[in-house]
Amino acid sequence: MMRASYSLMVLPVLIAMTANVPATHAQDRDSNAGFQRAIDSVMPRVVKLYGLGAGKQKGYGTGIIVSDDGDVLTVFSLLIDARHIRAVLADGTIHQAEVIHRDRQRQLALLRLTRPTAPGTSPAPNALDPFPSFDLDRDVNAAVGDWVLAAGNAFKVADGAEPVSIAHGIISTRTRLDARRRLKDFPYRGDVLIFDGITSNPGAPGSAVVNLDGELVGMIGRVVTSNQTYTHLNYALPRDVLDEFYLESLAAEQGEPTPPETTDQSETPLDPGIRLSRVGYQRILPFVERVKFGSPAQRAGVRKDDLILSLNGRNIPDADEYKRRLSYLEPGESIDLVVQRGRAIVSLRIEMDEK
Amino acid sequence: MKSHIPVDRRNHRKCRRRSERFLLLALPGVISAIQPLGEASPDDLVQQTEARRIRMIERVSPAVVCVLDQKLRGGGSGVLIDPGGYGLTNFHVVAGMMEGRTGWGGLGNGERYVMEILGVDVTGDVAMFRLIPPDEDFAFPFVPLADSDQVRLGDTAVAMGNPFNISEDYSPSISVGIVTGTHRYQWGVRGNLTYTNCIQVDAAINPGNSGGPLFNAQGEVIGINGRISVNTRGRFNVGFGYAISANQIRRFIPALRAGRLTRHGTWHARVDALEDKGVVFVEILKSGPSYEAGLRVGDRLMALDGVPISTANQVVSLLGTYPQNWPIVTEVQRDGREYEFVVRLDPVEPRMRRPVPQPRIVNRREVHRVFSAYQNANDTVDSPTTPDHAVWYVQRQHDDPEAGMGNTEHFAALWYEDQPVRMARSYADGSSGGIIEYDDKKAVQRAGDAAEPFDLDPEQTLTLNALYIAFFRWLAPVEQLELGGLTHIGGGVLIPAGAEPTKHIPRSPSGYLSPRTLEVIEYELSDEAKARFAFDIETHELVRIIVRDEVSGTDVSIYLSDYRKLGELKRPCTIDVYGTGYHYRDTLSHEAPER
Numbered sequence: 001m002m003r004a005s006y007s008l009m010v011l012p013v014l015i016a017m018t019a020n021v022p023a024t025h026a027q028d029r030d031s032n033a034g035f036q037r038a039i040d041s042v043m044p045r046v047v048k049l050y051g052l053g054a055g056k057q058k059g060y061g062t063g064i065i066v067s068d069d070g071d072v073l074t075v076f077s078l079l080i081d082a083r084h085i086r087a088v089l090a091d092g093t094i095h096q097a098e099v100i101h102r103d104r105q106r107q108l109a110l111l112r113l114t115r116p117t118a119p120g121t122s123p124a125p126n127a128l129d130p131f132p133s134f135d136l137d138r139d140v141n142a143a144v145g146d147w148v149l150a151a152g153n154a155f156k157v158a159d160g161a162e163p164v165s166i167a168h169g170i171i172s173t174r175t176r177l178d179a180r181r182r183l184k185d186f187p188y189r190g191d192v193l194i195f196d197g198i199t200s201n202p203g204a205p206g207s208a209v210v211n212l213d214g215e216l217v218g219m220i221g222r223v224v225t226s227n228q229t230y231t232h233l234n235y236a237l238p239r240d241v242l243d244e245f246y247l248e249s250l251a252a253e254q255g256e257p258t259p260p261e262t263t264d265q266s267e268t269p270l271d272p273g274i275r276l277s278r279v280g281y282q283r284i285l286p287f288v289e290r291v292k293f294g295s296p297a298q299r300a301g302v303r304k305d306d307l308i309l310s311l312n313g314r315n316i317p318d319a320d321e322y323k324r325r326l327s328y329l330e331p332g333e334s335i336d337l338v339v340q341r342g343r344a345i346v347s348l349r350i351e352m353d354e355k
Numbered sequence: 356m357k358s359h360i361p362v363d364r365r366n367h368r369k370c371r372r373r374s375e376r377f378l379l380l381a382l383p384g385v386i387s388a389i390q391p392l393g394e395a396s397p398d399d400l401v402q403q404t405e406a407r408r409i410r411m412i413e414r415v416s417p418a419v420v421c422v423l424d425q426k427l428r429g430g431g432s433g434v435l436i437d438p439g440g441y442g443l444t445n446f447h448v449v450a451g452m453m454e455g456r457t458g459w460g461g462l463g464n465g466e467r468y469v470m471e472i473l474g475v476d477v478t479g480d481v482a483m484f485r486l487i488p489p490d491e492d493f494a495f496p497f498v499p500l501a502d503s504d505q506v507r508l509g510d511t512a513v514a515m516g517n518p519f520n521i522s523e524d525y526s527p528s529i530s531v532g533i534v535t536g537t538h539r540y541q542w543g544v545r546g547n548l549t550y551t552n553c554i555q556v557d558a559a560i561n562p563g564n565s566g567g568p569l570f571n572a573q574g575e576v577i578g579i580n581g582r583i584s585v586n587t588r589g590r591f592n593v594g595f596g597y598a599i600s601a602n603q604i605r606r607f608i609p610a611l612r613a614g615r616l617t618r619h620g621t622w623h624a625r626v627d628a629l630e631d632k633g634v635v636f637v638e639i640l641k642s643g644p645s646y647e648a649g650l651r652v653g654d655r656l657m658a659l660d661g662v663p664i665s666t667a668n669q670v671v672s673l674l675g676t677y678p679q680n681w682p683i684v685t686e687v688q689r690d691g692r693e694y695e696f697v698v699r700l701d702p703v704e705p706r707m708r709r710p711v712p713q714p715r716i717v718n719r720r721e722v723h724r725v726f727s728a729y730q731n732a733n734d735t736v737d738s739p740t741t742p743d744h745a746v747w748y749v750q751r752q753h754d755d756p757e758a759g760m761g762n763t764e765h766f767a768a769l770w771y772e773d774q775p776v777r778m779a780r781s782y783a784d785g786s787s788g789g790i791i792e793y794d795d796k797k798a799v800q801r802a803g804d805a806a807e808p809f810d811l812d813p814e815q816t817l818t819l820n821a822l823y824i825a826f827f828r829w830l831a832p833v834e835q836l837e838l839g840g841l842t843h844i845g846g847g848v849l850i851p852a853g854a855e856p857t858k859h860i861p862r863s864p865s866g867y868l869s870p871r872t873l874e875v876i877e878y879e880l881s882d883e884a885k886a887r888f889a890f891d892i893e894t895h896e897l898v899r900i901i902v903r904d905e906v907s908g909t910d911v912s913i914y915l916s917d918y919r920k921l922g923e924l925k926r927p928c929t930i931d932v933y934g935t936g937y938h939y940r941d942t943l944s945h946e947a948p949e950r
Contacts, residue, residue, distance in 0.1 A: 035509035035533060092665060155584040155595055157539055157555060160628075160666040163508060166535045167557050167594050197557065198594035202586050 034212060035168065038149045041214020043163050044090040044132040047072055047113075048153040049097070049206065051082030062152035062164070062206035063087060063097075063111060064219060066246060068130035070095070070113030073242055074206035075222050076102050080109050087113055089131075092161030101249035105187050106241065107222055110249040134208065134216040136243040142193075142217040146171050150199045150220055150236070152207025164207075169197020169234070171217070179224040179233055183284070183320060186224045192235040193218050200224075200232040209236045218242070227324070272326075272335060272350045273297040276308075276319045284319040288339075300350040306339035411574040412513065412529055417496035419527040420444070420486070421461035421517040422470070422566060424452050432516030432527070432567030433460065433484060434576060438494040439724065440468070440486035441612065443604060444566030445581040446475050447548060449482045460486045461525030462496070473717060474611035477705035478619045479675070480548040480581050481604055482566075483611035498568065501575035503600040506554055510534045514558040514580050514596065516567025527567070532558025540672040541582055541597050546706050551675025553597045554578045560596030569598040577601050603676035608892060609846030609874040610678065612724075614717040617845075618679045620700025626656055628667045633657075636687075645685075648696040654687040679703070681848055721843040725874050725890055732895035754938040840879040847873040847889050849898055873898065897927070909935050 045065050049072075053059025059082070063074035072087060074080065085097040097111040113131070142148070150167045158164045172194045179186040199207065199220050207220040218236030226233050273295020277287040286308040291298045308316050311325045312335060329335070335350040420433035422444050431448035435441065442460070449472050452458045460470040468486040475482045486495060512534050515527040522528065536555030543549030556569060560580050569578040578598025585593060610617045623643025629635050634656045639646050656664050659673050660683055677683065679702035686695050849871035873889040880886050883906045889899040900913040911934045915927035930941040 036507075039509050157536055157541075157584070157595070159540075159668045162538065162666070162668070163536070165555060165595070166508065166533070168533050168535075198592070201584070201593055201595065 034147075035149060035166075038210050038212050038214045039151075039166065042149060042151040042166075042208050042210045045134050045216075046090065046151050046153075046164055046208050047095075048088040048156075048158065048164060049074060049079060049111075050086040050088070051079035051084075054078060058156075058202045060153055060156045060203045062154075062203065062208075062220070064206065064208040064216070065113075065131050065133040066136050066242075068133050070131050071100070071133075071246070072097060072111040072113060073219060073246065074109050074111060075219075076104060076107045076109045077205065077222060080111065085111065087111070088160065090161065090163065101252055103245055103248075106190070106237070106245050107186070107188050108237070108242070108245045110246065136216065136239060136246050138215065140211060140215040140217055140239055142171060142211055142239075144171050144173055146217075147212050148195065148197075148209050148217055149212075150195075150197070150204070150207045150209045152204045152220060154201040154204035154207070156203050167197045167199055167204075169195040169199070172196050174238065177224065177233065177235065178227045180227055180320075181222060181224050185227075186222075188221070188237075190241055191238055192221065193238055195234045195236070197234060199234040199236070216242075271295075272300075272302075272352060274302055274308075276322060278319075280319075283317070286316050286319045286322045296350045296352050300337075300348045301346075302337065302339070302348060302350070303341065306341050306346070308337060308339050309345070310336075310338040312336050408513075408531075408572070411570070411572070412515075415498045415568075415570060415574040416515060416527050416529070417463045418498045419463060419515045419568060421522060421525040421527070422448055422484075423459040423461060423467075425455060425458055427459060429517065429520035429563060430458070431563055431565035432580075434515075434566075434568035434579070435486070435495050435497040436500060436576070437497050440488055440495045441473075442484050442486065443568075443576075443579055444482050444484060445579060445599075446477050446480045446482045447581070448566040449475070449484065458484075460484065461522075462486075463524075463526040465524045465526075467525070473614045474607075474617055476607050476611065476617040476619075477547050477707060478543075478549060478617075478703065479599060479603060479607065480543075480550065481579065481599060481607060481611070483608070498570075499575050500601040500605055501571055501573070501577045503554065503577045503602045506534055506537055506571065506577050506600075508534055508537055511572040512554070512556045512558050512577070513570040513572075514556065514560055514564060514567060514598075515570065516564040516580065518559075518561035518563040520563055530559040532556050535594075538669070538672060539597060540668060540675075546703075548581075549675055550582055550597050550599060552603065552672045553582075553599055556580075556596045556598065557594045558596060559592040559594075561592050562590055564596075575601075579604065600676065605892075606676070606678050606681065606848070606872050607846065609872060612874070613721055613843045613845045615845050616705065618702035618704065619675065620677045620679045620681050620683075621703045622674065622683065622698045622700055624650060626667050626670050634664050634667055634670060644698050644701050645696075648685070648698040649694070650685060650687065650696055650698065651689070654689050654694075656685065657688055657693070658684075658686040660684050674700075678846065718841075718843050722841045722876055725843065725876055725895075728895040729890055729897060750942045750944075752940045752942075754940070842877045844875050844877045844887070846892075847875045847899075849873055849889070849891070871898070 047063045047065060049061045049063050051059055051061070057078045059079060061074060061077060061079045063072040065071070066073050079085070080099050080102065085099070087095045087097045089095065095113040097113050099109060100112050101110040103109070147168065147170055150169075151164050154165050154167075174191055174193055176189060177186060177192055193209070195209075199209075200223050202223070204220050205222045208216060209218040209220060211217050216239050218238045219242055220236050224233050224235075225231060273292035274288055274297045275290040275292070276284070277289040278284060288302060288304055288306045288308065291302050291304060308322055310316055311322065312329075314321075314325055316322050316325065329352075332352055334352060337348045337350060339346050339348065418435040420435060420442055422430045422433045424430055430451070431444060433442045433444035433448070436443060449458065452472055453475070456472040458470045458472065459467050461467045468489070471485045471487060473483040473485055488495065510533060512532050514530045514532070517525070518528055533556065534554060535557045539550070539553050539555045541550035541553060554569065554577060558569070560583050564580050567580050568576045569580050571577045578600050580596055580598045582597040583590075583592060584595035584597075585591070607617050621643075622645040623640035624636055624645040625638040626634050627637045629637075632655060636645075636650060636652050636654045636656065639650055639652050656670065658664055659670060662669075662673060664670055674683070677700055679700055681700050683698045683700060684695060685698055686693065688694075872892050874892055876888045876890070878886045878888060880902070883904060885903050885905065887899075887901045887903075888897060889901075890896065891898050896918055897915055899915070902911045902913070903909070911932065914931040914933075915929075916931075917927060917929035919926065919928045926943065928943045930943070932939050932941070
């Protein structure tokens with residue numbers, strides 16, 4: 001299975017660059033007519049979410065309404081761990097939201113709006129009124145090069161009934177990510193849509209991405225960085241993935257067993273039996289914290305507190321690089337390590353077990 | 356120099372340049388929109404659009420300024436709004452230049468001009484500068500300000516400036532995007548540099564873009580770019596730029612031109628959104644203007660300057676866009692009934708770490724400029740000539756509280772060498788009202804020959820003197836003006852005739868006060884009396900004169916409208932005079948009115 005990386009995007013992006021501003025810009029006096037339909041459609045279907053925040057994890061985000069009785073899709077994040085999640089609709093009405101289902105693998109969550117609690121809103125809308133919603137089931141035409149708008153609560157710029165921020169761009173490509181969220185690899189392995197506009201901002205995850213007809217194309221995913229370029233990725237989970245998750249969530253709610261989370265064996269890196277220290281800020285030095293008993297590493301003589309300097313001749317500046325280098329190895333391939341032990345430099349060869 | 360958005364690494368998003376070729380077929384939504392334009396194929400249309408945008412950029416970019424300090428270090432960007440070299444930038448761009456109030460401004464033609472810093476709006480992060488023209492006849496390229504209330508979400512927005520000090524020859528960098536939010540509020544730093552009711556864009560705004568213009572598709576300035584949202588990635592564009600709206604800036608322009616430290620307005624009241632009650636006044640300072648206007652705690656705020664209010668945030672955001680003394684129309688609901696009050700905003704002192712030194716004397720030049728503009732707008736010949744003697748007919752309608760409008764007088768005035776010498780007065784019934792004789796330039800005396808003598812009260816004397824000055828003295832060539840006693844005191848707002856003391860004020864279609872911003876010149880008529888002459892900053896017409904008698908403390912307001920060409924010159928042909936307890940309207944003509 002090939003994992004297209006961010007740098008591979010360059011080609012599709014260049015192709016996509018030759019696309020242009022919607023032709024309605026031609027009408028000078030009416031220069032936004034091309035986006036107006038999309039804006040009108042997306043605004044009432046997006047909710048501002050407020051929940052748990054800690055440190056750099058902002059306590060705000062975005063969700064999209066996917067059913068007329070108030071099911072809301074958003075990303076899996078700390079926000080939804082709040083005791084009370086607040087959802088502010090486009091008209092400023094405030095609803096409580098409860099978590100119905102969460103999916104670590106796709107990094108998605110399903111919320112449901114409960115009746116409005118509404119300080120500062122008037123008049124309280126009829127609780128039985130259907131919510132304006134996106135139809136996840138509907139196949140939407142969205143090709144590479146198409147214009148899209150993303151609408152969401154990025155940077156928390158909009159308050160109450162104020163319309164959320166929009167961003168515009170084109171679909172650069174549909175691909176898979178080799179990305180991480182801080183130090184951890186991003187677990188989602190399915191397809192994503194990549195944009196040329198900047199969509200990766202605090203609060204933006206969960207934003208609706210729509211085409212110029214205002215139809216849902218996808219949802220902005222969590223803020224992640226590329227493993228190749230360390231830049232933020234501007235991507236969305238496509239509508240079909242959202243639909244899949246939504247149907248599963250509803251099934252799970254009905255008590256049907258969820259399909260087991262499939263982990264792709266080929267994606268698991270080889271494990272010589274070394275656990276590295278996790279202590280460090282920004283950069284974690286590759287100190288060996290523990291060596292698994294009976295592992296290839298122990299047999300080769302790796303010890304606790306060794307500092308790994310290189311692996312198969314490659315410099316290993318930090319723990320991330322160690323993991324990445326491991327992931328490139330073929331099963332059975334031996335590993336040449338150079339470690340610093342006290343003041344000594346020690347070379348070791350780990351012979352891996354054949355699988 | 357500390358910049359609000361300091362210049363940082365060269366890690367910026369390139370301006371997206373796209374040629375439109377094959378995309379259109381994939382956009383069903385677009386096809387219908389292009390049909391009104393007739394036969395053109397989508398390809399043609401795309402090319403036309405692009406060509407139009409290129410033309411727009413070519414047209415406006417010469418007016419974009421690269422702002423540098425005295426030592427030619429980069430600070431930011433600016434834009435010229437007037438052929439005299441007047442331009443706008445951010446205060447935070449010139450904050451480091453306030454000591455000497457000079458710097459340099461580079462234009463796209465590669466030339467650099469000495470820049471003088473005029474007024475600053477610290478609260479709103481705006482500053483005005485003037486590039487010194489190389490010679491008297493030199494006219495700078497400039498661009499108009501748009502009505503930014505018309506800006507809609509999704510509109511094309513083009514930012515220009517000098518991000519990252521990238522330009523060696525001062526030609527601006529261009530980035531194109533759309534308006535991604537309107538009426539935004541961005542908190543300031545200790546009350547300063549607050550962006551209220553601003554425009555949010557996704558056109559790339561980077562350090563160095565500060566102070567540069569944001570254009571609409573027509574090439575009008577909708578705002579001044581000054582802030583961006585940033586996260587952990589560093590200080591560069593992440594698709595969230597904010598521009599101070601042109602309409603906010605316009606209200607401050609006269610004071611900025613006069614070189615003043617401008618003050619925003621406050622109403623000394625606090626509103627809050629209460630459950631099921633909407634936005635309600637929760638605190639009102641009794642000595643403040645809101646209380647004075649009639650607002651009370653518990654009033655529910657429905658609209659502010661015609662904008663319906665739904666959040667308390669919105670109120671803070673809107674109020675931040677007005678200068679001191681600006682009248683705000685406030686619609687409230689009290690006990691189920693609707694009321695309208697007009698609040699004259701109190702000044703807010705900007706918080707300054709150290710005082711901003713006043714600029715070199717700009718008064719003389721500014722007074723001169725205002726008068727020149729007035730003359731240019733109203734003269735149709737090079738040197739004004741009035742006939743040696745001419746007869747003017749004035750029809751005066753008194754708005755008498757008892758008798759009502761329609762109590763009409765007629766005057767026939769004889770002017771000799773720019774001066775009124777005699778004025779005959781008669782009433783509607785044909786009886787004579789006497790003859791007024793003018794002595795020298797100022798005094799107005801009453802002469803006999805009247806069936807019944809009448810007294811000209813002091814207020815009326817002041818009024819006539821002011822009118823005299825307005826019509827005749829200022830029509831002398833500007834070079835011969837005596838500037839003593841004249842002061843450019845900043846700006847004002849026109850409340851149209853008939854609206855004082857203000858229950859009803861007409862609004863622009865977007866709901867705001869009709870934005871006629873004024874430049875005000877004060878003139879000392881005598882030790883006891885001052886006149887304030889207010890000119891519209893767009894048309895340069897003299898639209899209002901307020902004469903104040905310092906002794907009695909009474910005001911007379913004169914509104915001049917209906918400018919028409921009479922003889923060689925444009926003259927206001929309708930003059931409304933409001934004094935204490937009286938109002939009359941003069942209609943001027945060269946032809947005798949029918950009785």
